Amino acid sequence: MKNKVNLEKIAAVALALGVWQFGAMALDKSILLVSPLDVAALLTKLVGEIEFWQTVGYSFSRITAGFALGLLSGTIFAVTAHRLPIFEILLWPFIAAIKATPVASFIILCLIWLNSSALSIIISFLMVLPIVYTNMLQGLKSTDFKLLQMADLFKASWPRKLIYIFLPQLKPYLLSACSVSLGMSWKAGVAAEVIGIPDGSIGEMLYEAKIYLSSADLFAWTVVIVIISIIFEKLFNHLLKSAFNRLERI
């Protein structure tokens, strides 16, 4: 069944690439729509260059740092808000503002306040924080009250409550938050780099593609972003699920 689904997905991707190739050939203007074969050729050339890996490393490290910071802060804030309801109330305007404010406003504000090299960290952090905070708080609030009562009667220690009650309860909320926010952090992080143009970032490459009207570069770097984002999301979720499975086997 899984193999059938995988085959169907591969067939769908092949069909989409075929449509793209056909469209590029029909239009015959690479400045408007470059063919997937040209993009593949450029990508092959790029991956052989040291600068490519430096550029990927630059953006990856910053966006991942922002994600990690958002995940950590969101979790700490959610735990604090769960224990102290006043903290949830006090935090509410900030979280609501971060959710509602356009990402471009934050980017410009950060450019006024900070160095552009820290931009993608901050923007990625701001995208992840409300998602993780909201999901984790919801997870904590839906913790089985009767299980906690049982734990109190048996005088179970706090670390045991965390491992046996809270973490299994938070698992679906955390997985969902990470899945959504990982994609968001990449999209917003690269968008911030395009506006802030920090030296040696993927955003700078996209900006240059726009300046020189190089569709091939634009498509190639977009493919790179999509691939890194998907690999990172799959890898992170796999590690998270493995950690939870290991926990259940203790």
Place this chain on the structure above:
Amino acid sequence: MKEIIINGLYKSYGENHVLRGFNATIPLGKITCIMGPSGYGKTTLLNILMGLEKADSGQITGLPNIKSAVFQEDRLCEDFNAIANIRFICKNNACLEDTQAHLTAVGLTDEDISRPVRELSGGMKRRVAIVRAVLARADIIFLDEPFKGLDTETKLLVINYLKKETTDKTVIMVTHSLEEVKAIGGSLLDMTNYNTDEKAINKRNEIK
């Protein structure tokens, strides 16, 4: 002190007066079974004794501090296996030494023990909850309809296990079955009349 003394216990939920001046004396180191129709406050009384709910008024003295329980629901950590569920409540590793033997004694196989609790049947979960309550090594064990979902044969096995493992311990069990009271050899605290018979309300509920 050799007994738990309950004096004038009141508990209401809005207009619903569940306990109206309930009095009783429960001996320590013995099994006491509480019986009575549904809605007469058996579980409420148990919850108050367990410290999960507060009485509106009244006094309880002589209640041991270290408590364990089989709740009306199993209240197990569903993602973990039976051993992990017992490890969860162990203060030290001493109670883990013969966990496997205890679980086997209530009719659970090695395969049942190794599976996450969510994959076990209702009766199996109930037995894990019972072993957990016993291995908590508490001074008092509360059992709220502990044999719910067990077939006759398994029920007998579990009753014998409880009788053996709770010798000289204080056990308070809520049940609807007189047969279970007889089988476990407990004294009976009947709550049938105390809430409806005005004379009985203020009378000390006698254990038969």
